[in-house]
């Protein structure tokens with residue numbers, strides 16, 4: 001019987017194993033981006049920016065050019081690349097400590113200026129790489145190593161909804177919150193990346209895809225439980241869906 | 251070529267454009283505001299990118315991005331803003347990216363003053379950011395020299411894949427002087443094979459990073475930097491000497507302070523005291539050998555370091571001279587500028603002291 005290939009690694013990824021923990025969504029999100037780059041024939045012109053965080057080594061996994069940025073500064077680095085080489089497809093990949101905390105100024109101003117690159121924002125409600133400290137996105141009551149009895153509003157304020165906040169800025173052309181916790185959502189997420197990249201090519205402003213993502217290791221959950229908690233608790237505070245679409249508004 | 255009257259900051263900006271700089275990112279701070287102001291119209295005219303960044307941190311990271319994409323890129327600031335750029339400068343060193351940073355120094359610490367200073371000398375020459383690493387640091391003493399050094403700065407940055415700082419003080423930025431535009435223009439390398447410009451035909455990807463997780467490979471990298479620095483020291487050290495041969499005393503000074511010191515030397519000459527001026531143009535790498543040889547002359551009784559700080563280049567002068575000759579210091583700080591008469595007084599004092607000590 002002739003062999004039939006039913007699944008293959010995307011050509012947008014290198015043939016290596018990632019360092020991500022079991023049940024972590026970083027790897028799945030990488031794969032979606034890689035597939036979109038291949039399907040849109042962008043691999044030869046793509047430049048990714050990796051953050052400081054668990055995805056710092058993304059350049060070892062993607063089969064396209066990459067620049068590693070200082071903690072939180074990916075939007076500024078992307079600005080420097082895209083402004084000088086507008087022919088490139090530029091995407092910044094950032095975690096929630098990276099983007100929503102230390103890099104809050106950079107993402108707000110890159111969006112305000114309508115920088116014509118795409119941001120892939122990974123919201124896992126925690127600092128993964130440094131071992132599970134509280135992030136600006138950590139939910140109320142959620143335990144972390146720096147909020148051991150759960151985040152309290154009185155002490156830390158309410159978690160920040162980045163996609164909604166940035167969508168108030170006129171420079172934002174397209175913002176959607178997605179997840180990859182099940183197949184229907186995964187397919188929606190892939191569509192969102194495609195849309196962001198195609199709007200980037202039209203050069204109409206900043207494009208932004210926020211992924212609710214898992215960190216089973218630091219949440220202290222099994223991969224399955226983590227996926228469930230994402231859909232029940234996280235998605236309740238961070239509603240999925242399109243937050244801004246200037247094209248649809250036309 | 252005809253001379254034209256230029257303000258220092260604008261001359262530096264224009265010289266950068268002529269040197270092939272095609273990306274400028276900056277944030278306002280006195281006394282360097284004319285640089286971003288000039289670039290805001292000149293850069294688009296030259297087909298380059300200009301962004302007024304939200305902070306010095308963002309500006310240096312925009313430079314990092316543009317440099318990674320293979321474009322000649324620069325930023326400028328003054329002392330408090332340079333402190334904010336230090337993380338980015340360390341990343342430029344770690345990722346071996348060429349870039350030019352202008353520091354139009356003012357008096358510190360803290361918010362300090364907008365008046366000129368030279369108190370960022372140690373920061374620039376010893377500690378441009380965290381971790382082992384250096385940048386080449388050029389210290390112009392006139393607007394002509396500042397303009398000339400911009401092309402050198404970009405060429406050196408590309409040749410050695412390193413950040414280069416042009417370390418000047420507020421006087422250079424704010425003064426107007428007649429300058430001549432030299433024919434020599436910057437020569438951007440035809441190709442930067444390491445730049446992120448998209449995959450190559452064979453699917454080879456380019457990666458710009460300063461992360462080397464394994465400590466042995468990070469050590470090997472830092473050692474390769476050290477080797478690069480040895481080459482830079484051997485090939486790129488520059489200085490100027492005026493009347494140093496057979497001098498009674500050497501005055502070591504950099505930047506505009508060197509010009510003030512020269513006025514003092516002229517005053518002393520009329521009294522029969524021969525004071526030579528030793529002026530490093532590269533303050534990193536420092537011209538230790540040249541200063542040592544001059545100090546070793548039998549005629550030289552002492553070396554006086556003059557600076558607009560509490561004595562920072564003084565450490566380098568001591569390293570060069572060691573205990574061959576006594577080394578003295580005179581400085582004003584916090585935004586105050588030394589006067590030629592006071593420098594001359596200090597020289598007379600020192601010569602008397604040396605004589606007394608036999």
Ligand SMILES: Cc1ncc(C[n+]2csc(CCOP(=O)(O)OP(=O)(O)O)c2C)c(N)n1
Pocket residue numbers: 052053054055071094095096097098099122124126127128129130135
């Ligand atoms: C300037 C600076 N501050 C702090 C750190 C330490 N650090 C490394 S990763 C990280 C948090 C990353 O968390 P997040 O962005 O949420 O990404 P994740 O690891 O969860 O994917 C921090 C604080 C650093 N490398 N640099």
Ligand code: SF4
Pocket residue numbers: 019020021023024025026054124128129214215216217218
């Ligand atoms: S620590 Fe968390 S975010 Fe990092 S790889 Fe593991 S699961 Fe993923």
